[in-house]
Amino acid sequence: MNALSEQVARKVRVVIVDDHAIFRSGLKADLDSRIDVVGEAGTVEQAIAVIAQVRPEVVLLDVHLPGGLGGGGREVIGASSPLRGSTSFLALSVSDAAEDVVAVIRAGARGYVTKTISGPEISDAVIRVADGDAVFSPRLAGFVLDAFGTSPAGIADDELDRLSARELEVMRLIARGYSYKEVAKELFISIKTVETHVSAVLRKLQLSSRHELTKWAAERRLL
Amino acid sequence: MTTAMQRPPLVRSSDRMIAGVCSGLADHLGWPVKYIRLGMVLASFAGGAGLAFYAWLWVMVPTADESARRNSRRPASPIAPSVSMPSEVITPDGGAQPLPLSAPVPVLASWFRLRRIQYGKEILLGAGLLLVAAILIARQFGVDVPLGTLIPAAAILGGAAIAWMQLDETRRAGLVDKTKADQAGGWVRLAAGLALVVAGVLVMVSGSGSWEQTWLALLASIAVLGGVALVLLPWGLKFWKDLETERAARVRETERAEIAAHLHDSVLQTLALIQRRAGSEQDVVRLARAQERELRSWLYRDAAKDAGLLAERIAAAAAEVEDAHGHAVDVVSVGDAIMTDRHEALVLAAREAMHNAARHGGGAVSVYLESSETGSEVFVRDRGPGFDPDAVPEDRLGVKESIIGRMKRHGGTVVINSSSEGTEVRLKLPVENADKAETRNGEAKG
Structure with a gap:
């Protein structure tokens, strides 16, 4: 909680990218006082221009966007790669189809939440991403477990290709609907440690070329 | 009789050189196909007996597809459904009456009529073949048959038959519909048929059959054809x-119509309902949730995925609870398992737990299903005020009987964790001594 309250002094600058104006204004109203919305965009081109111009800390990015080459959110992340160090992306979607979610995560988003998420929850998620951590919804944790398998890493395995026993535990609890705080309490570790594990899983999800993962992705027409 | 019953039915195989007769026969008799083919060729030298036998089988034996179609077509004819399914007769006053007992007579008559239509072509061809056989026999007995005319004519007929074989029953529909005669074998047969026909025509026209004349005629006809x-x-x-464009447009139109029909039946109806119930937040949320779920499953349905597996059943149970209580129930599943009686018990126990969570807990209910080689686990979690599992009265059968008792009877375990922050019911069903280890990892539903 301390980390969160420190943020109050310094508002997180956010750009909202979504093609529905109604949703953008609703989301803006939902975000709490820790967050400052500095820009909005409705298409891929607008988003790339606005992000380059205002250089926000976090971009709330809809997975499905009109315009550009048809790549939607993935295309925005790709085009904004020069800002990768200073700007993080949080994917936002009504779709919970695996192909959409994992594609945008592998493109470089720091997390994924569904549009039905509540105001306080999404505010927390934005702060978390701004702090450099990853945000996993239960469904994303489910995808990860599905793609990497549910047995822990052996010694011979490539480090990127399997989840450690601890990471598996964290992913399982998140899939069961536990918040980071509850995960920390359940496993007798600090929230920071939970965040470290989640970030490690995110990195593996983004970088792994694990055979099963690529096969899994190919089956869902991801790569 | 019993051995004959065990044989696969005699049908023409799709793995064919000419008409699939030999491979079909080999399948039926259980002999290697190459011996059958060899025997057929050898028999052909014995006065053409092999050829006649082959042709006879070709005509009389249906392909596998045709056979299946015929068998399915017989009981319920699309042409005369009221006759072939005489369970009810629509009387002039609009009522349905059971048919009197004399019904089988018209049924039989129509069945024979159908059969005759179906086999008419084959009977015609069979008659032709009998004619050929008669000619062969006549020659044996020294009757002079004008072979110089008959052989070219036979070549033309044979060529046409080979070319048109493309269009035998199974393919005709596909060819007319998709023009997919693009398989190499198809072209080869078409070319062979054409060559036979052309050669036959040439020989017939040039009359004598001298090579010089034939070549000239051949060149001339090729030039004309070119x-x-x-x-x-x-x-x-x-x-x-034009045909292709029109077909694509028609496909698009059909798709659009299907989507429009679906949206009309689902989304528009729900929106209308929501407008009428705008006063009740609970109803609006419930309607929106149910519609969202329905639309999602329609949009992202996975045709390859088997329905009726564990993950699907858990999701269905969650949907049922969601409808009953108006609380969101989010299901995340990893892996999948084939349903057995024990899994049925797991689904029922999980459903009871979800009911309890939605009834007593507040807010969203999280359900997590994990299936692996070692067993299946279901976690049902709510954010309610919690309860003490030991303090549940004996007469409250929900938890005691429907969840704990049911799981124990099927070799499973139940752990209930309850605190002021919520309750989690954990159902675990281990695999039974390796006999039900048919889990399907990587099949998880999103």
């Missing part, structure tokens, strides 16, 4: 393209 092709090709291509 010229005609040159002239007609652009027309043909244009026609073909």
Whole structure:
């Protein structure tokens, strides 16, 4: 909680990218006082221009966007790669189809939440991403477990290709609907440690070329 | 009789050199196909007996597809459904009456009529073949048969038959519909048929059959054919393209109509309902949730995925609870398992837990299903005020009987964790001594 309250002094600058104006204004109203919305965009081109111009800390990015080459959110992340160090992306979607979610995560988003998420929850998620951590919804944790398998890493395995026993535990609890705080309490570790594990899983999800993962992705027409 | 019953039915195989007769026969008899083919060729030298036998089988034996279609077509004819399914007769006053007992007579009559239509072509061809056999026999007895005319004519007929074999029953629909005669074998057969027909025509026209004349005629006819092709090709291509475009447009139109129909039946109806119930937040949320779920499953349905597996059943149970209580129930599943009686118990126990969570807990209910080689686990979590599992009265059968008792009877375990922050019911069903280890990892539903 301390980390969160420190943020109050310094508002997180956010750009909202979504093609529905109604949703953008609703989301803006939902975000709490820790967050400052500095820009909005409705298409891929607008988003790339606005992000380059205002250089926000976090971009709330809809997975499905009109315009550009048809790549939607993935295309925005790709085009904004020069800002990768200073700007993080949080994917936002009504779709919970695996192909959409994992594609945008592998493109470089720091997390994924569904549009039905509540105001306080999404505010927390934005702060978390701004702090450099990853945000996993239960469904994303489910995808990860599905793609990497549910047995822990052996010694011979490539480090990127399997989840450690601890990471598996964290992913399982998140899939069961536990918040980071509850995960920390359940496993007798600090929230920071939970965040470290989640970030490690995110990195593996983004970088792994694990055979099963690529096969899994190919089956869902991801790569 | 019993051994005959065990044999696969005699049908023409799709793995064919000419008409699939030999491979079909080999399948039926259980002999290697190459011996059958060899025997057929050897028999052909014995006065053409092999050829006649082959042709006879070709005519009389249906392909596998045709056979299946015929068998399914017989009981319920699309042409005369009221006759072939005489369970009810619509009387003039609009009521349905059971048919009197004399019904089988018209049924039988129509069945025979159908059969005759179906086999008419085959009977005709069979008669032709009998004629051939008669000619062969006549020659044996020294009757002079004008072979010089008959052989070219037979070549033409045979060529046409081979070319048109493309269009035997199974393919005709596909060819007319998709023009997919693009398989190499198809072209080869078409070319062979054409060559036979052309050769037959040439020999017939040139009469004598001297090579010099034949070559000249052949060249001339090729030139003519080439010229005609040159002239007609652009027309043909244009026609073909138009056909393709029109077909694509029709497919698109059909798709659009299907989507429109679906949206009308689902989304528009729900929106209308929501407008009428705008006063009740609970109803609006419930309607929106149910509609969202329905639309999602329609949009992202995975045709390859088997329905009726564990993950699907858990999701269905969650949907049922969601509808009953108006609380969101989010299901995340990893892996999948084939349903057994024990899994049925797991689904029922999980459903009871979800009911409890939605009834007593507040807010969203999280359900997590994990299936692996070692067993299946279901976690049902709510954010309610919690309860003490030991303090549940004996007469409250929900938890004691429907969840704990049921799981224990099927070799599973139940752990209930409850605190002021919520309750989690954990159902675990281990795999039974390796006999039900048919889990399907990587099949998880999103």
